[in-house]
Amino acid sequence: MSGNDPLAPMARLARRVPGYPVVRRLLLPRVRENLTFRAIARKLWVSEVLPDGRGADLTAGNLLAGIGLEGLPVAIFVLADVPPELIGEVVDDIARIQLLTAGFRPVLVLPTADFGCARRYGYPAELMPTLPDPPSQVRFWRRLRRAYGTTLFCEVGPSGMSVIQRSFLLALSSSGDA
Amino acid sequence: MLQSVAGLPAAERSVNVLEISDFRFSGGTSASIAEEITAQAAVGWTTGLIQLNGPLVAQATGFNPRIRERVIDGSARLLIGRGPVRADVTVIRHPTVFENAADQLPPIETEHVVVVANTTLIALDRMVEYDPARITNMVHDRFGRAPLWAPLSTEIRAQLKRASPGLDLIAEDWVNVIDGRDWYASHRPPSGDRPVIGRHSRGVSAKWPSTRSELRAVYPVDGSATVRVLGGAAPARDLLGHELPDSWQVWAFGALEPRQFLRGLDVYVYYPHHRWVEAFGRNVLEAMAAGIPVVLPPRFEPIFGDGARYAEPGAVLSVVESLHRDPELWQRASMHARKRVAERYSHQVHRNRLQALSGLQPRAPEPAPPEPNRIGRPQVRTAAEGRPKDRPRLLLISSNGTGMGHLMRLMAYGRRATEFEPHVLSLSQGVGAVGAIGMPYEYVPSASALGMDPRSWQPIFTDRVGHALDRIRPSVVVFDGSWPYSGIERLRSSHPDPIWVWSRRGMWMPDRSGEQLTRSDWFDEVIEPGDFAAAADVGATAGAPAIRLPPVTLLDADDLLSRVAARRKLGLPAEGAMALVSFSGGTMQDVTSDTAAAIAAARNLGLQVCITQSVVAPHVALPPDVHVVNRIPLCSYQHAFDVAISAAGYNSFHELLRFGTPTLFIPKRNSSLDDQDRRARWAADQGWSHYATQVTADATTDVLRDLLDRGPEMVAKVAREDPGNGAVAAAKLLTDIHVARVLSARRGQ
Numbered sequence: 001m002s003g004n005d006p007l008a009p010m011a012r013l014a015r016r017v018p019g020y021p022v023v024r025r026l027l028l029p030r031v032r033e034n035l036t037f038r039a040i041a042r043k044l045w046v047s048e049v050l051p052d053g054r055g056a057d058l059t060a061g062n063l064l065a066g067i068g069l070e071g072l073p074v075a076i077f078v079l080a081d082v083p084p085e086l087i088g089e090v091v092d093d094i095a096r097i098q099l100l101t102a103g104f105r106p107v108l109v110l111p112t113a114d115f116g117c118a119r120r121y122g123y124p125a126e127l128m129p130t131l132p133d134p135p136s137q138v139r140f141w142r143r144l145r146r147a148y149g150t151t152l153f154c155e156v157g158p159s160g161m162s163v164i165q166r167s168f169l170l171a172l173s174s175s176g177d178a
Numbered sequence: 179m180l181q182s183v184a185g186l187p188a189a190e191r192s193v194n195v196l197e198i199s200d201f202r203f204s205g206g207t208s209a210s211i212a213e214e215i216t217a218q219a220a221v222g223w224t225t226g227l228i229q230l231n232g233p234l235v236a237q238a239t240g241f242n243p244r245i246r247e248r249v250i251d252g253s254a255r256l257l258i259g260r261g262p263v264r265a266d267v268t269v270i271r272h273p274t275v276f277e278n279a280a281d282q283l284p285p286i287e288t289e290h291v292v293v294v295a296n297t298t299l300i301a302l303d304r305m306v307e308y309d310p311a312r313i314t315n316m317v318h319d320r321f322g323r324a325p326l327w328a329p330l331s332t333e334i335r336a337q338l339k340r341a342s343p344g345l346d347l348i349a350e351d352w353v354n355v356i357d358g359r360d361w362y363a364s365h366r367p368p369s370g371d372r373p374v375i376g377r378h379s380r381g382v383s384a385k386w387p388s389t390r391s392e393l394r395a396v397y398p399v400d401g402s403a404t405v406r407v408l409g410g411a412a413p414a415r416d417l418l419g420h421e422l423p424d425s426w427q428v429w430a431f432g433a434l435e436p437r438q439f440l441r442g443l444d445v446y447v448y449y450p451h452h453r454w455v456e457a458f459g460r461n462v463l464e465a466m467a468a469g470i471p472v473v474l475p476p477r478f479e480p481i482f483g484d485g486a487r488y489a490e491p492g493a494v495l496s497v498v499e500s501l502h503r504d505p506e507l508w509q510r511a512s513m514h515a516r517k518r519v520a521e522r523y524s525h526q527v528h529r530n531r532l533q534a535l536s537g538l539q540p541r542a543p544e545p546a547p548p549e550p551n552r553i554g555r556p557q558v559r560t561a562a563e564g565r566p567k568d569r570p571r572l573l574l575i576s577s578n579g580t581g582m583g584h585l586m587r588l589m590a591y592g593r594r595a596t597e598f599e600p601h602v603l604s605l606s607q608g609v610g611a612v613g614a615i616g617m618p619y620e621y622v623p624s625a626s627a628l629g630m631d632p633r634s635w636q637p638i639f640t641d642r643v644g645h646a647l648d649r650i651r652p653s654v655v656v657f658d659g660s661w662p663y664s665g666i667e668r669l670r671s672s673h674p675d676p677i678w679v680w681s682r683r684g685m686w687m688p689d690r691s692g693e694q695l696t697r698s699d700w701f702d703e704v705i706e707p708g709d710f711a712a713a714a715d716v717g718a719t720a721g722a723p724a725i726r727l728p729p730v731t732l733l734d735a736d737d738l739l740s741r742v743a744a745r746r747k748l749g750l751p752a753e754g755a756m757a758l759v760s761f762s763g764g765t766m767q768d769v770t771s772d773t774a775a776a777i778a779a780a781r782n783l784g785l786q787v788c789i790t791q792s793v794v795a796p797h798v799a800l801p802p803d804v805h806v807v808n809r810i811p812l813c814s815y816q817h818a819f820d821v822a823i824s825a826a827g828y829n830s831f832h833e834l835l836r837f838g839t840p841t842l843f844i845p846k847r848n849s850s851l852d853d854q855d856r857r858a859r860w861a862a863d864q865g866w867s868h869y870a871t872q873v874t875a876d877a878t879t880d881v882l883r884d885l886l887d888r889g890p891e892m893v894a895k896v897a898r899e900d901p902g903n904g905a906v907a908a909a910k911l912l913t914d915i916h917v918a919r920v921l922s923a924r925r926g927q
Contacts (some may be wrong), residue, residue: 015207016700025731063258066238092634096256099229100249102202120259175202 008053043106058148063095073172075152076144077106079109080128082156090160091117094169103172107148124148186838191257193226194218194287194538196265200232200275203243204431205380206460207272207296208242209522210354214269215245217355218532219253223542226257230282232275259378260284267536268321268816271296273308281575286499291317293415294352298455299337302697310342316598326535328352332480332481339457339850348531354460355528358519361437363675366922367505368444373498374404376443376470378461380431381410384454387491390417395491396449405499408439433909436461438672440468444508445498447473449491462486467519473497485518487511508711533805536592570653570738570916572598573646577659578605578624582853583828584658586811587707588679590732592617597913598654604648609812620646638663647673656681660851670700677915679703681908683828684712684719685853692718703915708904709828710835710896711860717853725911727904729832732811734903738837744818749808750788756805757882758819758839760812760830761788761846762821772844772873776823777804779878783886788819813837821885823873826858835866835896836903840889842881 013127060069082090094106108118108125126144131137144150154165195218197211215225231590242247248254257263261284268288270276273295279685301307310327317325319891322534328348329335338345375397378387379901387393395406401423408432415422422428448545449648450456462482465472472486479488489497532538572586572595585606592600593615602612602619607627612619622642625635647669657666658681680701694720698704704723707730709715745752757780761772773789780787788805790812800806809815813833824830826843834841843861845854868881
């Protein structure tokens with residue numbers, strides 16, 4: 001929410017209502033998970049994050065919770081070069097960094113149709129198609145970029161994410177430095 | 179046999195200590211968990227973390243940075259997914275989180291479960307925060323055993339007893355722990371006109387006094403004390419009903435590292451709402467560990483005992499003033515606070531209680547795994563890691579300048595300051611030269627390198643240097659540059675521990691105002707690397723206070739290669755006279771015409787020509803028979819040359835003269851600050867060298883002929899007058915002021 005949030009005065013008033021702490025602890029977490037509420041929230045707030053609203057509907061998966069998930073940048077992870085036996089570990093790695101940072105929403109681009117690794121964390125996944133020529137490659141990535149409003153792109157190598165890739169993702173943390 | 183569901187082998191989901199909490203909390207809960215992880219890792223105990231997204235953190239946010247660091251450095255494993263976990267001891271911290279989010283847990287097999295009651299049971303609005311009996315049942319259902327309840331303080335213990343008389347309570351309070359060595363920095367007793375009071379908490383009303391009169395009594399608004407607040411002061415502003423006075427300095431929560439914040443305080447004064455029951459007060463513990471005398475409401479006495487001073491609000495200021503007036507009293511209070519921290523709240527205290535609970539034995543930390551960059555994989559950080567090595571650190575910061583002078587002087591200091599571990603941070607793109615002499619270095623782009631307005635660039639400088647200060651933790655910082663950046667003043671305020679020294683060359687152009695000399699106040703010492711031509715110095719620094727040293731060069735005569743070795747290493751012909759043409763750092767004038775004329779003059783005398791192509795000079799197209807060198811430091815090879823034609827920058831001037839190369843100096847035209855013309859003329863007046871304002875082939879031919887004839891006689895005069903390399907004196911001075919600071923701190927303890 002920004003400093004100009006239209007609901008801020010209402011929120012201040014609500015905090016003074018007797019019983020607000022109970023509502024905050026017991027009710028609000030459930031409301032936040034409600035799809036209708038999230039749709040309203042997107043209409044109210046997301047326009048500040050993504051001018052055209054693209055990507056706002058994309059889930060952040062099941063590890064994170066709280067207000068503002070809709071505003072996290074969408075990061076595409078291309079796992080096409082990762083050997084199948086390592087994919088689960090790479091996705092775990094992505095998941096841990098996401099949980100540590102709350103800094104991005106992953107979209108996985110997988111080499112094979114084994115989506116279990118993505119489902120474990122509720123991450124969206126795409127299957128890497130055969131792209132015979134540069135025009136078709138451009139079309140594919142344009143489609144993904146437009147679909148998800150992607151701003152981050154991470155091509156994972158055969159041995160997993162590099163130190164630089166991992167450090168960059170950690171630097172997306174919403175909670176600053178130690 | 180445990181199954182690997184989340185991708186980690188089962189062995190990695192088996193840990194000595196399992197911490198369950200919401201690691202997104204910004205305050206003391208997370209700080210305490212981070213300390214416990216460190217304490218555990220130091221004796222080789224593995225720690226697993228399971229995150230519960232509890233109801234108290236509304237915003238989607240990442241882990242608390244302190245905990246995130248522990249995961250990144252391998253001190254703790256982040257256990258995700260639904261795979262079973264095994265632990266010797268499970269520590270649940272924050273009962274409310276567990277009560278509301280336990281359904282997120284995977285199956286856990288554990289020998290012991292401790293529920294750390296780290297928050298008050300009754301909120302300020304008298305609402306019951308959590309139900310101990312219900313949580314006890316939940317733990318029993320989930321873990322198959324009853325928990326041991328561990329209150330943080332006697333107050334929480336009493337609340338638990340009242341709420342659930344049958345609870346199994348641990349004998350000793352589960353106090354927060356801290357590594358005092360990480361927090362303490364030598365402090366001097368207060369020296370300002372008025373005391374500096376500080377406090378650190380989240381900016382919520384429960385953490386502030388409840389009435390305006392109490393607030394004004396504890397945190398003066400009349401300017402009688404400086405009040406520094408970390409964490410925001412909106413509740414204070416609301417209570418006062420007006421803006422905060424100028425004597426208050428407020429930072430948002432998390433805007434400053436608490437260690438930095440504490441170092442700027444004389445006394446820590448913490449007075450929360452009178453009805454607020456502080457479960458412990460980690461902020462207070464941190465102040466005590468930092469050696470800051472603490473003043474608290476009397477109700478804190480059962481927690482902190484004689485480690486702090488206690489006063490009713492009306493008496494706070496008199497306690498503060500007595501500490502401010504009496505350095506010995508202040509020192510005693512500081513020492514006492516630290517002593518109590520070491521006795522009652524050390525990492526060992528935490529290890530002892532875990533040991534008593536579970537029988538865990540310390541063991542040698544495991545070696546780091548081969549893939550240290552894998553998040554969440556086990557690594558054990560030893561207690562020694564992350565601390566400064568034996569030698570104190572010396573941070574050498576250079577501005578970019580137009581040549582290499584700033585950098586070379588700092589390298590000269592660092593090379594001889596053997597008592598220190600030097601580290602260079604430079605704005606010069608020639609910083610790679612530092613690596614050549616084996617010193618660690620880093621580069622920060624200057625405003626001009628980024629094409630930015632200096633004002634827009636200052637925050638970048640402040641952020642980058644601040645980060646370097648946090649990381650390197652230097653005892654002494656030396657800045658070499660003619661204009662200390664505004665960020666330095668802010669950095670001094672945020673990092674008051676190091677001794678700051680301004681290394682400020684003289685010989686400024688006489689028409690420069692020298693307004694930056696007022697910035698001398700930002701430094702503990704100002705040193706002036708001397709100039710052979712100091713007698714001719716009429717610039718603004720000539721009369722300014724500074725410790726004046728002999729001229730500074732990176733190398734001494736003994737360091738230079740012989741003529742034969744130098745020519746061999748440079749790939750130059752072994753025979754024949756050779757002229758060095760060096761207009762390095764020539765970004766401020768068109769060096770092309772000067773270089774062409776110098777080459778022509780040398781050819782007139784049958785001299786071979788070697789020109790420098792400095793890393794900071796523009797590319798100049800050259801004839802094929804002209805040799806090019808780009809070695810740094812070039813003076814190592816200086817004996818390869820019989821004569822030189824050079825600009826008269828500080829470095830070239832002193833190296834060429836000190837190491838005996840007969841030289842024609844051509845001062846740089848349009849120099850912004852360095853008075854090269856006066857320097858070069860002075861040397862010519864002494865008969866040490868020749869001087870010209872421009873290079874023409876005919877005139878330069880005559881001068882070179884004279885240098886070949888009389889050069890040795892000219893440079894012999896320099897040798898007789900040279901007072902020696904000022905780098906040695908600078909290194910000794912840096913050592914002396916550091917030792918004096920250390921001794922002063924010890925005397926104060």
